[in-house]
Amino acid sequence: MVVALNVEKKILDIQQQITFFNQTNDTLTTIVLNDWNNAFSNKNTPLAKRFSDEFYRGFHLAKEEERGSTNNLLITTNTEEPIIWERTKKNPDYIVLQLNKKLLPNEKITLMLSYASKIPNDKFTKFGYNDNGILNLKNWYLTPARYENHNFVKNSNNNLDDIANAISDFEIDFVLPNTLEITSDLNSQKTVAKDGFVNFTLSGDNRTDFNLIVEPKKSFLSYKNNAIEVITNLKDSKLNEIQKAILIDRITDFTTNLIGNYPHQKIIVSQTAYERNPFYGLNQLPSFLSPFPDEFIYEIKFLKTYLNEFLKTSLHLDPRKDSWIYDGIQVYVMMKYIDEHYPEAKMMGSISKIKLLKSFNLTKIDFNGQYSYFYMLMARRNLDQPLGSPKNTLIKFNEQIASKYRAGLSIRFLDDYLQNNSVANSIATFYKQNNSKQVSRIDFETILKGNTNKNINWFFNTIIDSRAIIDYKFTDVLKTKDSITFSVRNRTGTPIPIPVYGTKNGEIVFKQWLDIEACDSTFTIPRSNIDKIVLNLKNEVPEYNLRNNWYKLDGFFPNNRPIKFAFMKDLEDPYYNQILYVPSISYNLYDGLIPGLRLHNKTILEKPFVFDVNPSYSTKSNNLSGSASFAINHNYRNSTLYNARYSMSSSYFHYAEDATYLRLNPTIQLRIREPNFRDNRKQLFMFRQVLVNKEKSAILMDNSPENYSVFEARYINTKTEVTNHFGLSSNVQIAGNFGKLTSEIGYGKLFENNRQINMRFYAGVFLYNKTQSDFFSFALDRPTDYMFDYNYLGRSESTGIYSQQYIIAEGGFKSKIATPYANRWITSFNASYSIWNWIEIYGDVGLIKNNSTPAQFVYDSGIRLNLVTDYFELYFPVYSNNGWEIAENNYNEKVRFIVTFSPKTLLNLFNRKWF
Numbered sequence: 001m002v003v004a005l006n007v008e009k010k011i012l013d014i015q016q017q018i019t020f021f022n023q024t025n026d027t028l029t030t031i032v033l034n035d036w037n038n039a040f041s042n043k044n045t046p047l048a049k050r051f052s053d054e055f056y057r058g059f060h061l062a063k064e065e066e067r068g069s070t071n072n073l074l075i076t077t078n079t080e081e082p083i084i085w086e087r088t089k090k091n092p093d094y095i096v097l098q099l100n101k102k103l104l105p106n107e108k109i110t111l112m113l114s115y116a117s118k119i120p121n122d123k124f125t126k127f128g129y130n131d132n133g134i135l136n137l138k139n140w141y142l143t144p145a146r147y148e149n150h151n152f153v154k155n156s157n158n159n160l161d162d163i164a165n166a167i168s169d170f171e172i173d174f175v176l177p178n179t180l181e182i183t184s185d186l187n188s189q190k191t192v193a194k195d196g197f198v199n200f201t202l203s204g205d206n207r208t209d210f211n212l213i214v215e216p217k218k219s220f221l222s223y224k225n226n227a228i229e230v231i232t233n234l235k236d237s238k239l240n241e242i243q244k245a246i247l248i249d250r251i252t253d254f255t256t257n258l259i260g261n262y263p264h265q266k267i268i269v270s271q272t273a274y275e276r277n278p279f280y281g282l283n284q285l286p287s288f289l290s291p292f293p294d295e296f297i298y299e300i301k302f303l304k305t306y307l308n309e310f311l312k313t314s315l316h317l318d319p320r321k322d323s324w325i326y327d328g329i330q331v332y333v334m335m336k337y338i339d340e341h342y343p344e345a346k347m348m349g350s351i352s353k354i355k356l357l358k359s360f361n362l363t364k365i366d367f368n369g370q371y372s373y374f375y376m377l378m379a380r381r382n383l384d385q386p387l388g389s390p391k392n393t394l395i396k397f398n399e400q401i402a403s404k405y406r407a408g409l410s411i412r413f414l415d416d417y418l419q420n421n422s423v424a425n426s427i428a429t430f431y432k433q434n435n436s437k438q439v440s441r442i443d444f445e446t447i448l449k450g451n452t453n454k455n456i457n458w459f460f461n462t463i464i465d466s467r468a469i470i471d472y473k474f475t476d477v478l479k480t481k482d483s484i485t486f487s488v489r490n491r492t493g494t495p496i497p498i499p500v501y502g503t504k505n506g507e508i509v510f511k512q513w514l515d516i517e518a519c520d521s522t523f524t525i526p527r528s529n530i531d532k533i534v535l536n537l538k539n540e541v542p543e544y545n546l547r548n549n550w551y552k553l554d555g556f557f558p559n560n561r562p563i564k565f566a567f568m569k570d571l572e573d574p575y576y577n578q579i580l581y582v583p584s585i586s587y588n589l590y591d592g593l594i595p596g597l598r599l600h601n602k603t604i605l606e607k608p609f610v611f612d613v614n615p616s617y618s619t620k621s622n623n624l625s626g627s628a629s630f631a632i633n634h635n636y637r638n639s640t641l642y643n644a645r646y647s648m649s650s651s652y653f654h655y656a657e658d659a660t661y662l663r664l665n666p667t668i669q670l671r672i673r674e675p676n677f678r679d680n681r682k683q684l685f686m687f688r689q690v691l692v693n694k695e696k697s698a699i700l701m702d703n704s705p706e707n708y709s710v711f712e713a714r715y716i717n718t719k720t721e722v723t724n725h726f727g728l729s730s731n732v733q734i735a736g737n738f739g740k741l742t743s744e745i746g747y748g749k750l751f752e753n754n755r756q757i758n759m760r761f762y763a764g765v766f767l768y769n770k771t772q773s774d775f776f777s778f779a780l781d782r783p784t785d786y787m788f789d790y791n792y793l794g795r796s797e798s799t800g801i802y803s804q805q806y807i808i809a810e811g812g813f814k815s816k817i818a819t820p821y822a823n824r825w826i827t828s829f830n831a832s833y834s835i836w837n838w839i840e841i842y843g844d845v846g847l848i849k850n851n852s853t854p855a856q857f858v859y860d861s862g863i864r865l866n867l868v869t870d871y872f873e874l875y876f877p878v879y880s881n882n883g884w885e886i887a888e889n890n891y892n893e894k895v896r897f898i899v900t901f902s903p904k905t906l907l908n909l910f911n912r913k914w915f
Contacts, residue, residue, distance in 0.1 A: 001141060005176040005214065009118075010129045012140060016113040017078075020103070020144055028103040030096055031111075032152035033085075034165060036139035039093040039157035040068035040120040043723075043752055046091065046156035051124070052722040053680060054396055054913040059124050060722055061754050068120030068128065070142070078110035093157045094145060113142060125159050126272045133180075135214040136272050139163055146208075146318060148440065155320050158392045160399065161276065161312070162319035165208040167438055172202040176214065183213045183220045183231060185268045185313070204264065206436045208316055211268040211309075220268070223248045227256050232269040234302055238294040247299050251306055254337055258424060259329070260431040263314050267306070274305040280401050281347070281370060291349030296342070300334075307333055314435045322441045324387040324407045324464060329427055331408020332415070335368045336424075342367065360566055361573035371405040372539050373571060373605070378402040379469060379544055380606035382635040382642050383915060385677055388441075388464045395677050397914040409542050410463045414448075414456065416540045417497055417513060422451045458495050458516060463542075468494040469637065472535050473548035476522070484553065485524045486533060488514060492544070501537040502530040508537070546574040572603040584614055586901075589794035589802050590654035592620025608633050618654065625660075627651040643671040651788065656796045659697035663788045665690050681719040688712050690787050700796055704775035710735045710787060720912075723750045725758075738776050739767035756834040760812060765825040777821035780811035780828070780848060780858065791900070799893075806875060806896035813844045814896045815860035815880040822848035832864050840864040842875065873898040 002015040022028055039047035043060055051059040059067075075083040075097065084098040103109055117140050122128035127138040139157070146153040146164040153164040174182060178198045182188065186204040193199045204210060213220070219233040223245050230248050239247075256262070279300050290297065307330045317325055338345060345367035346352040352363040365373070378384040378398060385398050387407050394403055415423035426448045434443060445460055462468055471491040478485040488498065495516045502509040502525065509528050535549040543549070547561075564576035572578070580603070584596040596616025601607065610633070615626040631647035647667045655661045665688055672683035691709045711734045718727040725748035733740040742764035750756045764778050771777075775784050782803070785795055790809070794802025806814060811822075812830040828846030835841055843861040850856075860880030866873055875896040877885040885894055 001170075001172045003172060003174045005135075005174070005180075007133075007177060007180070010135070012117040012119065014113070014115055014117055014141060016115075016142065018111040018113065018142075018144065019108055020111065021108045022103045022105055024147060024150075025105050026150055027105065029099055030152070031099065031103075031109075032145040032154060033095045033097065033142045034093070034139070034145050034155075034163055035070050035087070035095050035142050036093050036157040036163055037068050037117050037119070037141075038070040038087070040124065041070075041092060042067070044089070045093065047093070047159060050158045052724075053678065055722050056913065057722050057750075060750060060752075062121065062124070066121040066123075067118075069118045071116045071118065073113070073115040073142075076112045078112055080112075083111065091154065091156050094154055095142065115142070117141065122272075126276055133216045134219075136270075137212040137214065139209075140212075143168060146438065148318070148438070153318060153320075155392075160320070160391050162323060162391050163209065164318050164320060167206055167208055167316055167436075169205045170203060170207060170210065172200075174200040174202060174212075176200075180214050180216060181218045183211075183215065183218060183268070185211050185231065185264065185266045187265065206263065207313070209313065211270065211273075213268075213270070220270075225249050225252060227252050228262050229266045230269060230306070231266055232302070233271050234269055234274060234298070234305065235271050236294060236298040236301075239298055243295060244298070247295070247302060250341070251299070251303050251337070254340070255307065255310060255333065258333055258336065258428070259310070260428050260435070262310060263435045267309055267313065269302060269305045269309060273309060274301050277304070277308055277400070279304045280374070291351040296345075296349075303334055303337060304330070315431060316434070316436075316438045317440065320391045322444075323391040324403070325441060325444055327404040328387075328407035328411040331371065331405055332411040332423075332427075335371070335408060335412055338367050359564070360570050361578075362569075362571045365571060369539065371409055372542060375402045375406040375409065375542060376544070376605055379542075381915070382637065383677065384467055386465055386467050393676070393678060395915060398677075400914075406542055410459070413463075413540050413542065414459055416499075418452045418454060418456070423448070426451045458497075462494055462496060467637065468492065469544040470494050470496050470498075470541055471544045471548075472498045474533065474535065474551045477533070477551050477553075479553050480527070482527055483524050484527055484530065484533065485522060486551070487522045488535065491548075496541060498535055498541055498543075499537070501534045502528065503532045503534060503537070504529050505531065511537075547572075549574065570603055572605045572607070577601075578603060584616065586616070587793070588653065589797065590621065590657055591618035591625055594618050594625060594653075596626060606633065621654055623660075625653050640672050640675065641670055642673045643669075645669040645671070655694065655788075656697040656700050658699055659695040661695070661788065662693045663690065679719075680721055681717070683718075684714075684716040686712070686714040686716070692786070692788065697796075702775060703773040704784075704786075705737075708735060708737075708786075712787070718746075724748065735776075737770040739769075740776075741765055741767055756840075758832045760808075760830040761828070762810060762812060762830075763825075763827045764810070764822075766823065769823055771823070774821040774823065777823045778810055778826040778848070780820050780822070780826070780846070781806075781813040781816055782820070783807060783810045804893065804896050806873075806898050808870070808898070811844075811846055811848075813846070813858070813860055814842065814862060814875040815844075815877045815882060815885060815894065817858050817860070817881050819848060819850070819856055819858070822850055824849040824851060828858075832866070834866070838866045840866050870898065871900045 004013045006013065020031060039045045042048065048059055075085055077083065077100070081100055083100065086096045099109065119135060119137065119140060120128040122130045122136060127136050129135045144166040146166050155162065155164050170186060175193060175197055178192070178196050182200045184202055186202040189201045191199045220231045223230045223232070230252065311326050311329060312319065315326070319326065346363065347365040347367055347370040348363045351357060357363050375384065383395065384402060385394055387403055387410065391399060411423060430444050430447045449456060469492055473489050473491055474486055475489045476487045488500070497513055497515050499511055499513050501511050509530050531552070531554050533551050533553065536543050536546065539546070561575060561577045564573065564578050566578055566580050568580065568582050570578060570580060578601055580600055582598050584598045586594045594616045596614050598612065598614040600612040602610055602612065610631045613628040615624065618625045627650065629647060629649035631645055634644045636642050649665045650663060652660060652662050667686065667688035670685040674681050689709060689711050692707065694706045696706055712731065714729065714731045716729045725746065727746040729744040731742045745761045748756065748758045776786055783790070785792060790807050793805055797803040811826060811828045813828065826846065826848045828844060830844045832840045832842040842864045845859045847855050847857055858881055860877060862875060862877040864873060864875050877894050879885065885891065
């Protein structure tokens with residue numbers, strides 16, 4: 001390539017020659033070129049849809065000049081014959097060339113390309129240009145795609161760093177102003193050109209990718225040792241250069257000894273690469289909160305980033321299809337490094353040494369123990385995915401964290417099972433034989449099987465290619481003075497070996513692996529003063545449930561778990577029944593401030609049985625209040641029905657100044673998920689019975705019943721992303737005096753001009769209605785909430801600030817119309833449209849029908865300040881059936897607001913991109 005940089009326009013003018021050597025046994029009629037820079041060209045590319053799917057608005061809201069593209073592309077042969085090529089709208093990030101004649105095996109063709117590569121802003125992916133004049137270039141040129149299994153690999157850019165390029169030799173002449181410098185892991189030579197320009201000659205062989213950074217002033221430093229030259233700008237202001245050099249030498253030597261020699265002279269370990277794939281954990285906290293020394297944090301950051309660059313640059317797998325091999329080796333090596341250099345390190349760092357926190361299981365977990373918990377976080381949510389899944393099919397938390405960690409755990413598990421360094425030797429052999437040629441999973445699998453006499457088909461069939469869970473337990477334990485006889489039951493039927501330990505006062509007396517065929521057999525072992533037998537003591541096997549893995553040989557109750565209280569939150573401890581306690585505080589107008597003590601068993605990992613009891617005290621009414629819930633979760637692993645939840649909840653608070661209510665709510669929820677886990681569609685069937693017992697209020701004269709029961713069946717279907725939202729809900733309610741049928745449809749669209757529209761249609765009809773008040777009627781602007789579902793601050797208020805709280809439900813009107821209820825049927829349509837940033841106009845229209853009166857047409861309109869959707873909004877009515885409301889007296893009493901105080905609810909707004 002000959003490349004000239006236009007600094008002002010952020011454009012690379014490229015003249016390129018590709019000599020394509022058909023080293024396959026196939027006759028080729030087409031060639032595919034990856035053009036991933038063009039993925040930034042518009043808001044409808046696969047990359048743009050990926051951003052939307054993960055709730056990232058930045059790309060959709062970006063200016064045209066901030067996006068990248070490939071323009072003015074011309075392709076000919078070296079004899080100037082034009083080449084016909086195609087780039088589709090669906091996949092604009094690769095190009096298919098139609099060859100003028102067939103390319104036979106061992107033949108070559110030379111292609112001449114001319115094009116302009118517009119570099120995107122780095123705020124989308126951290127690659128591109130920034131406001132400091134730095135260009136961090138990645139996937140900016142056209143290059144042949146990987147070819148395997150008789151086809152070119154056609155992968156679109158999904159911001160996953162998994163471009164599948166063919167192995168190539170590069171020669172690049174890069175021309176740029178003499179005020180700029182280049183840093184690259186290619187071989188580089190600088191010469192001064194004329195008229196204020198410089199020329200960098202870059203070259204490298206046997207590569208699928210390389211790094212290239214253009215800066216006004218070099219931020220990278222070079223560290224050379226006997227094995228490699230490391231070029232890095234990884235941030236750490238508290239370490240001097242000597243400390244960094246020592247750490248870098250230690251890491252490069254460790255990697256070389258365990259994996260092999262890096263095939264190139266230079267490697268780049270950049271801050272950008274780390275930020276794209278950080279080490280998730282407490283080391284990410286600000287330095288004044290971090291429980292780890294600065295030296296350790298730098299070491300972990302460098303180790304992870306170095307291994308990622310080392311493997312991705314030199315091991316030529318398909319990074320989308322075989323990402324688990326990259327991830328598995330990387331995490332496996334990191335765990336070995338910690339074992340060797342920091343064997344006493346804890347997941348919580350120095351926090352583990354605080355005496356007040358010694359009782360927390362969280363403080364006892366080894367540093368390497370955290371990998372299992374991150375994986376189990378997804379497994380317990382029933383959201384884990386097979387390790388062998390293509391990278392672009394993984395949900396973000398799996399792609400970034402859980403699947404990476406489980407891959408490393410799985411390779412470590414195999415290493416522990418096979419013994420004799422079989423896995424470490426296999427990795428080194430695989431790397432040595434294949435770092436200069438294209439390889440696949442089959443090559444790795446063949447080497448692993450060749451280094452052991454044991455049958456390890458289960459490892460690939462079950463651990464890699466399935467999401468089957470592993471769960472073993474003891475059965476039929478018999479003990480004498482001299483021996484212990486026990487059986488092990490495979491609860492899930494997953495054919496995986498498991499280790500069994502015998503311990504005395506916490507010290508390991510013996511360890512034995514139980515092979516697959518022996519796992520349902522009976523064993524007899526010497527007593528040897530053993531006081532406990534434990535399965536999978538060190539969690540070598542990524543097991544779903546550790547709570548049934550031990551058997552206490554002393555005492556009358558062998559598996560009795562004592563109760564252990566912990567403050568706030570903790571990790572699950574398999575040897576205790578944990579009860580967590582945390583102060584709580586809430587508020588409503590009638591109870592005042594409501595302090596309480598919440599007791600629950602919700603550890604960081606999901607559990608099949610959950611309780612949450614929150615006794616509290618109402619300071620205004622001076623009486624006890626509170627809530628409680630009990631739930632059983634059942635996950636279905638291989639079904640679109642992935643979770644059933646059976647629960648009972650209750651609450652006891654005031655609904656008026658002088659009256660309380662007690663609500664009981666037995667519920668069944670059935671959750672449906674698409675086979676494609678990345679699909680944001682969610683479906684729910686809910687069946688519940690709401691039983692309410694209300695005290696009679698002398699203040700409220702609304703003739704509402706004191707005791708009633710309502711059965712409800714509801715279906716919800718939603719799909720939400722940045723650019724589109726669609727939701728459908730249908731509901732039927734049956735009670736003694738009434739029956740209702742309702743439906744609701746919601747739709748939202750973010751347009752390419754960055755305007756947004758939101759629409760909602762609601763319709764409801766009484767199947768029968770024998771009630772004597774409007775308590776159960778359809779509400780136009782403020783539902784009575786007879787099911788006690790909504791978090792009203794003052795649910796019985798009809799005037800004052802508390803009556804202005806707005807809940808998006810039923811009619812959805814913001815203005816208070818003279819006829820606020822409908823006891824026959826209702827239809828309403830609500831819409832809003834953005835006019836500038838978070839300022840929107842809204843309008844509502846509807847028809848309501850009451851007994852003995854004709855249907856009435858109602859409407860309102862106004863301004864909506866959509867500060868944080870569904871969490872903090874303000875509505876200013878302008879015109880409605882009441883006339884020009886903005887001109888009326890006491891206008892401040894007409895303003896409506898939405899406010900949500902729940903931290904968990906607000907946190908979900910930021911977490912949704914991960915799950």
